[in-house]
Amino acid sequence: xxxxxxxxxxxxxxxxxxxxxxxxxxxxxxxxxxxSLVIESEDGETLPIQNNESWLVLIVxxxxxxxxxxxxxxxxxxxxxPHAQNYINELSHGTVDLEIDIHNVMFTAPNTMAAxxxxxxxxxxxxxxxxxxxxxxxxEVIVEFSEAIDWSKYDLNADGSVDRLLILxxxxxxxxxxxxxxxxxxxxxxxxxxxLPKGMISSxxxxxxxxxxxxxxxxxxxxxxxxxxxxxxxxxxxQQTSIWKGVGxxxxxxxxxxxxxxxxxxxPMSSTKETIGLYHYQNLTFDxxxxxxxxxxxxxxxxxxxxxxxxxxxxxxxxxxxxxxxxGGNIYDxxxxxxxxxxxxxxxxxxGYDDNELNVNNKRPYLKIIEADGNNDLLSGTNQGQATxxxxxxxxxxxxxxEVRNHDGILVDWYAEIIINTEIEITFKTDSCxxxxxxxxxxxxxxxxxxxxxxxxAETTMACxxxxxxxSTDGRLVxxxxxxxxxxxxxxxxxxxxxxxxxxxxxxxxxxxxxxxEARDIDTEILSLSIIPQDGEFSSTIPVTxxxxxxxxxxxxxxGSHTFSYTIDGPLSxxxxxxxxxxxxxxxxxxxxxxxxxxxxxxxMIVNGEIEIMxxxxxxxxxxxxxxxxxxxxxxxxxYINPGQLIGLACLFAALWVFLTIKDAKSSSTQVVEExxxxxxxxxxxxxxxxxxxxD
Numbered sequence: 001x002x003x004x005x006x007x008x009x010x011x012x013x014x015x016x017x018x019x020x021x022x023x024x025x026x027x028x029x030x031x032x033x034x035x036s037l038v039i040e041s042e043d044g045e046t047l048p049i050q051n052n053e054s055w056l057v058l059i060v061x062x063x064x065x066x067x068x069x070x071x072x073x074x075x076x077x078x079x080x081x082p083h084a085q086n087y088i089n090e091l092s093h094g095t096v097d098l099e100i101d102i103h104n105v106m107f108t109a110p111n112t113m114a115a116x117x118x119x120x121x122x123x124x125x126x127x128x129x130x131x132x133x134x135x136x137x138x139x140e141v142i143v144e145f146s147e148a149i150d151w152s153k154y155d156l157n158a159d160g161s162v163d164r165l166l167i168l169x170x171x172x173x174x175x176x177x178x179x180x181x182x183x184x185x186x187x188x189x190x191x192x193x194x195x196l197p198k199g200m201i202s203s204x205x206x207x208x209x210x211x212x213x214x215x216x217x218x219x220x221x222x223x224x225x226x227x228x229x230x231x232x233x234x235x236x237x238x239q240q241t242s243i244w245k246g247v248g249x250x251x252x253x254x255x256x257x258x259x260x261x262x263x264x265x266x267x268p269m270s271s272t273k274e275t276i277g278l279y280h281y282q283n284l285t286f287d288x289x290x291x292x293x294x295x296x297x298x299x300x301x302x303x304x305x306x307x308x309x310x311x312x313x314x315x316x317x318x319x320x321x322x323x324x325x326x327x328g329g330n331i332y333d334x335x336x337x338x339x340x341x342x343x344x345x346x347x348x349x350x351x352g353y354d355d356n357e358l359n360v361n362n363k364r365p366y367l368k369i370i371e372a373d374g375n376n377d378l379l380s381g382t383n384q385g386q387a388t389x390x391x392x393x394x395x396x397x398x399x400x401x402x403e404v405r406n407h408d409g410i411l412v413d414w415y416a417e418i419i420i421n422t423e424i425e426i427t428f429k430t431d432s433c434x435x436x437x438x439x440x441x442x443x444x445x446x447x448x449x450x451x452x453x454x455x456x457x458a459e460t461t462m463a464c465x466x467x468x469x470x471x472s473t474d475g476r477l478v479x480x481x482x483x484x485x486x487x488x489x490x491x492x493x494x495x496x497x498x499x500x501x502x503x504x505x506x507x508x509x510x511x512x513x514x515x516x517x518e519a520r521d522i523d524t525e526i527l528s529l530s531i532i533p534q535d536g537e538f539s540s541t542i543p544v545t546x547x548x549x550x551x552x553x554x555x556x557x558x559x560g561s562h563t564f565s566y567t568i569d570g571p572l573s574x575x576x577x578x579x580x581x582x583x584x585x586x587x588x589x590x591x592x593x594x595x596x597x598x599x600x601x602x603x604x605m606i607v608n609g610e611i612e613i614m615x616x617x618x619x620x621x622x623x624x625x626x627x628x629x630x631x632x633x634x635x636x637x638x639x640y641i642n643p644g645q646l647i648g649l650a651c652l653f654a655a656l657w658v659f660l661t662i663k664d665a666k667s668s669s670t671q672v673v674e675e676x677x678x679x680x681x682x683x684x685x686x687x688x689x690x691x692x693x694x695x696d
Contacts, residue, residue, distance in 0.1 A: 079213065087265070107144045161193070165204075218262035248383070283313050399431075481494050
C-alpha cells in the first residue's frame with residue numbers, strides 16, 4: 001500500500017508532463033534549444049614570457065628527403081644556440097633565462113613535403129576542404145615522440161598544457177620564395193588538443209624551416225613569440241592583397257624578422273613587448289602648468305648610452321595610445337632602417353585578435369608608425385621603413401608638427417617638441433591647462449544615407465555655446481544642433497547638411513567644434529549611400545552530403561541599389577563559396593551562398609560563421625549564420641517527431657512503468673502461502689529453516 005501512495009502522485013505528474021509536452025511542443029523545443037550545452041572548440045591559450053623559459057625543439061624530415069639526423073640536429077643547434085638565448089636576453093633586458101632542448105631523434109614523416117605544404121588556390125598549405133596540412137605533420141611528430149619526452153618541463157605554469165614547442169622541418173620555407181609545395185612557417189592552435197602522457201595536452205605549436213639555415217633564425221623567433229601571445233603586425237592572411245607591410249622592418253612581428261637576411265631580426269616594438277608580458281615602459285600623464293605663452297607638461301630625457309631605456313605610453317582615448325621609444329644600441333637594432341626616436345600609434349578597438357588579423361588594413365591600423373617625415377610611405381606600402389621615420393632635432397608631433405589624430409578623426413590637444421644633443425629631450429605643451437570639452441565622434445570613417453545627419457556625443461564641465469566652422473569638401477553647408485551644451489552629462493549632437501549628398505560620394509568634414517575657448521579639430525571622411533545593409537541573424541538546415549545553394553536575406557535601410565564586398569569567416573568558410581561582391585536593392589537583397597559539404601559534415605552538426613559585408617570606407621555589417629546539417633537517409637525517430645513530442649512519449653512510458661510496478665507490488669502482497677498437506681498415512685517431512693529436507 002505504501003508504494004501505491006507514493007506512485008500514484010508520480011503517475012499523475014508524469015501524465016501532466018506528457019499532456020503539457022504534446023500541447024506545447026514549440027515551447028519545449030525553444031527551451032531545449034536555449035538551454036542546450038554548446039560545445040565550443042577547445043582553443044588553447046598562449047602563456048606570456050616567463051622568467052625561466054624552456055623550449056622543446058623537434059626536427060622532422062620528409063619521405064622524399066634523405067637528410068642525416070646528426071647533421072640536422074647540428075644545424076638546429078647552430079641556428080638557435082646561443083642566438084636564441086642572446087635574443088631573449090636582449091629583449092628582456094636580462095630578466096629571462098632561456099633553456100633550449102633539441103630532441104636527439106629526428107622524425108621522418110610518412111609523406112612527402114608536398115603532402116604537407118601544397119597550396120590550393122590562394123589558400124596556403126591547405127587542401128580543397130580547408131584542412132591546414134602542416135597541422136597533420138605536427139600531430140604526427142608529437143604522437144611519434146609522446147612517450148619519449150618529459151612534456152612537463154615545457155609546461156611553464158603547471159596547468160597541464162605544453163607552452164613552448166618549436167617544430168623545425170628540414171626543407172626551405174615557402175616564405176623565402178620557395179614553390180607552392182613548400183610549408184609556410186607558422187604558429188597554429190590545434191582544433192582539438194592532443195593528449196599526452198600523464199594527463200598533459202598540447203594545444204599549439206610553432207613551425208619553422210631548418211633548410212633556410214641561419215637565415216631562418218628571425219622567422220623561428222617570430223613564430224616563438226606567437227607562443228607568448230604576440231600578434232602579426234603586417235597583413236598575414238594569405239588572401240590579403242594589400243601592399244601595406246604594417247610597421248615594416250621596425251618590429252620582428254612584421255618584416256623585421258628578415259633584417260640582415262634573418263640573422264639579426266628586429267627586437268619587438270614596445271606595444272609587442274607589452275603584449276607578451278614585458279612591461280618596460282612608463283605611463284605618461286599630463287599635469288599642465290601655466291606659463292607665459294602656453295601650458296607646460298612633463299619632459300622626457302633619453303640618454304642613448306644608458307643600458308636600459310624604458311619607453312613611454314600616452315593614452316589619447318579609452319583604447320588608443322601613442323608609444324615613444326628609442327631604437328638602437330644593440331646588435332639587433334643595428335639592422336634597422338635607422339637609429340633614434342620612434343613614435344607609434346596603437347588602436348586596441350580593432351577587430352581580429354582571435355584570428356591574428358589585427359594589422360591588415362592601413363585605413364584602420366592596430367599599430368602604425370607615426371612617420372616623422374610626414375610622407376606616409378610606410379603607411380602606403382611604398383617602403384618597409386626608412387631612417388626618416390625617426391624624429392630628429394627640432395621636430396614635433398601631436399597638435400603641431402606631425403599631426404596625431406584618434407580614430408574619430410580628432411586631433412590631440414597637446415604637442416611634443418624634440419631637442420637632440422648628447423641626450424634626447426622631449427617636452428610636452430598644450431594651449432589649455434585644463435580640458436573641459438570632449439567630443440566622441442563615430443569611430444573611423446562614417447557611412448550615412450544621402451540626407452542622414454551625423455550623430456555623436458559631446459560633453460563639457462561648463463555650459464557653453466557650441467560653435468562650429470566645419471566645412472564639407474563637397475560644398476554642402478554644415479549646421480550643428482543643439483547650439484548649447486550643459487555640464488556633467490553627455491549631449492547628443494547632430495551635424496546636418498543643407499542638401500542631400502550624391503549616391504556613392506565621399507566628402508571630408510573638416511574644421512573645429514568649439515565650446516567656450518576650447519576647440520576640437522576634426523577631420524573625418526563620410527561616404528554617402530542610398531542604401532545601407534544592417535547587422536542580422538540567419539539560420540537554416542543543409543544536407544550532410546549534397547551541395548546546395550542557400551539564400552541569405554540581407555536587411556537594409558534606404559532605397560536604390562549599391563554593390564558591396566563581403567567575406568565569409570569562421571567554420572562556415574570551410575564549406576561555403578560565393579562571389580566576392582553583393583548587390584543590394586529594394587527588389588533584391590538576397591545573398592546566395594554555395595554550400596559544398598566536402599565530407600566534413602555529419603547528421604545534426606551545427607556550423608557557425610559570419611558574413612561580413614563591407615563598403616569602400618571599410619565599415620562592416622555582420623550577419624551571424626547558424627546552419628544545421630540534416631541527413632536524408634537512415635532517418636531515426638528524431639527525424640519524424642519533434643522534441644516536445646519525444647518528451648511527451650517519454651513521460652507516458654514512465655507513467656506506464658510506475659503503474660505496472662505498483663500493480664506487481666500489490667499482486668505480491670496478496671499471495672497465499674499454502675502449507676504442505678500431510679497424509680494421515682505419512683510421517684511429517686522434517687524441513688530446515690531454508691525449506692530443505694533434514695537428513696536423518
